Amino acid sequence: MKHIRSKDNFLVFGAPLIEQDEINEVIACLKSGWIGTGRRVRDFEIAFSKYKNVENAVAVNSCTAALHLSLLVANIGAGDEVITTPLTFCATINAILHAGAKPVLADIDKKTMNIDPNEIEKKITNKTKAILPVHFAGRPCDMDAISWIAQKHNLLIIEDCAHAIEAEYKNQKIGTFGNFSCFSFYATKNIVTGEGGMVLAKSKEDLDRIKIYALHGMSKDAWSRYGDKGYKHYKVIECGYKYNMMDLQAAIGIHQIKKINKYWNKRKHIWNRYNNELKELPIELPYDTTKYERHAYHLYTILVKNEFAGINRDEFINHMTDNGIGIGVHYLSIPEHPYYQKKMGWKASDYPNALNIGRSTVSLPLSAKLTDDDVADVVVAVKAALNT
Numbered sequence: 001m002k003h004i005r006s007k008d009n010f011l012v013f014g015a016p017l018i019e020q021d022e023i024n025e026v027i028a029c030l031k032s033g034w035i036g037t038g039r040r041v042r043d044f045e046i047a048f049s050k051y052k053n054v055e056n057a058v059a060v061n062s063c064t065a066a067l068h069l070s071l072l073v074a075n076i077g078a079g080d081e082v083i084t085t086p087l088t089f090c091a092t093i094n095a096i097l098h099a100g101a102k103p104v105l106a107d108i109d110k111k112t113m114n115i116d117p118n119e120i121e122k123k124i125t126n127k128t129k130a131i132l133p134v135h136f137a138g139r140p141c142d143m144d145a146i147s148w149i150a151q152k153h154n155l156l157i158i159e160d161c162a163h164a165i166e167a168e169y170k171n172q173k174i175g176t177f178g179n180f181s182c183f184s185f186y187a188t189k190n191i192v193t194g195e196g197g198m199v200l201a202k203s204k205e206d207l208d209r210i211k212i213y214a215l216h217g218m219s220k221d222a223w224s225r226y227g228d229k230g231y232k233h234y235k236v237i238e239c240g241y242k243y244n245m246m247d248l249q250a251a252i253g254i255h256q257i258k259k260i261n262k263y264w265n266k267r268k269h270i271w272n273r274y275n276n277e278l279k280e281l282p283i284e285l286p287y288d289t290t291k292y293e294r295h296a297y298h299l300y301t302i303l304v305k306n307e308f309a310g311i312n313r314d315e316f317i318n319h320m321t322d323n324g325i326g327i328g329v330h331y332l333s334i335p336e337h338p339y340y341q342k343k344m345g346w347k348a349s350d351y352p353n354a355l356n357i358g359r360s361t362v363s364l365p366l367s368a369k370l371t372d373d374d375v376a377d378v379v380v381a382v383k384a385a386l387n388t
């Protein structure tokens with residue numbers, strides 16, 4: 001059988017688009033003698049705050065670190081509960097556990113795949129301290145309902161915006177609803193720094209504390225202790241972490257963020273092509289966005305169900321891989337993982353919407369790096385896998 005793409009032409013899922021500007025900047029950074037945290041990180045924070053229309057932002061080395069520090073600075077820890085979604089990356093849950101708190105899952109809405117506000121309300125106890133919504137695939141959560149619940153029960157909101165840098169809800173930028181919000185620049189995300197994250201906080205005081213916690217708990221001046229202004233003494237004022245971003249990473253980020261709209265438009269174009277070219281097939285395509293939402297187009301997730309497609313999800317994945325197309329799975333629902341079953345006593349069947357989606361979902365390539373021919377190959381491979 002002839003493969004659509006050969007092994008040496010394998011389409012890597014989530015490969016980022018890296019252009020000459022980023023490469024030149026990384027080289028300049030390497031040659032500058034300053035690869036650690038410095039001016040380029042500060043420039044990236046400023047560019048990011050401008051993009052979000054906020055006063056300030058703190059760059060860290062991952063979204064996981066951003067989530068962990070947000071929870072700590074929110075004083076969430078032992079004895080506290082945080083309500084989040086079962087359809088997310090494990091880092092969302094692990095960050096809550098690292099903070100010493102108890103994650104509590106509220107099932108998703110099966111159309112939007114985002115946490116269902118009605119399910120959140122059912123899970124609130126007198127120990128609940130925060131809601132941690134994830135804007136899944138880049139689609140904003142129902143922030144009116146979530147904000148209303150948070151206000152009514154006096155809860156904090158910590159947004160996991162790892163998929164959703166460009167998303168907006170009712171013309172308000174995602175990441176400006178919560179008390180804290182966390183972003184990722186991991187290699188497969190909408191814009192990348194290799195590894196990297198960013199935190200926004202409503203309160204300036206909270207954001208200052210995050211900055212201190214991100215670098216060993218050293219007083220603010222420590223960030224510039226080796227700068228050209230002479231050595232600065234620092235004081236350790238908290239037991240902090242090693243979560244700072246390096247200039248080497250920010251060198252990529254300061255150019256990526258300039259191209260954020262260009263890349264978004266490219267992914268939107270691919271998204272619309274998939275919508276048009278796959279619509280007759282016996283699979284489910286992403287639910288349409290409403291006029292209230294600006295989708296960040298991070299993941300194009302289809303549902304492959306045996307009863308319609310004639311093959312199950314994992315058989316579909318094998319067909320795609322054989323044809324040289326890398327796909328992703330976002331995600332097997334959190335309670336399906338053995339660690340959480342053991343640690344939390346969770347049963348996957350208690351979260352049926354997340355369970356069903358987790359067992360039938362496949363993410364097709366949606367990177368700004370894809371050419372029109374790449375997208376055509378994906379479409380041909382999907383059709384071949386489904387025998388249509």
Ligand SMILES: *Cc1c(COP(=O)(O)O)cnc(C)c1O
Nearest residue numbers: 062063064089091162184185186
């Ligand atoms: C990628 C991701 C994270 C973790 O981001 P890192 O920057 O890799 O730590 C957290 N939450 C979600 C939903 C993600 O997709």
